[in-house]
Amino acid sequence: MRCPFCGNIDTQVKDSRPAEDHVAIRRRRFCPACGGRFTTYERVQLRDLVVIKTNGRREEFDRDKLERSIRISMQKRPVEPERIDQMISGIVRRLESMGETDIPSKVIGEIVMESLNRIDTVAYVRFASVYKNFQDEEDFEAFVSELRPGNDDDVEDD
């Protein structure tokens, strides 16, 4: 595992233990080159997910990207880091068990919003703006209109 601080490839595992109720293995790592310490998680990946953007572009699902956006929304909020990890794992498990490997980005956004809304309203509102930054404008508009009550089933044309 490459050191995130200096890029050295030879890092050492100092400690491994089960995390998130044995859903993950948490490893404390040490980089002998720069003295940096960091943590990695090992998880079961049931299947490779593909994200389908509104414009039809396909992209490999990136858990780290999802996690980054959620952590940004959660910054300085009174929520335990463990709780956030559990939420992210829960979201990924939901996506993996949807029965489809191809998942529209909109669906992912909705699931994240739903989870955030249950944990922290401020983070939920923040995520909406982060979401706007990493999705196509069109995606976000579609998403917002779905949140509005009384929305008709607009059919998107190509």
Ligand SMILES: [Zn+2]
């Ligand atoms: Zn290093």
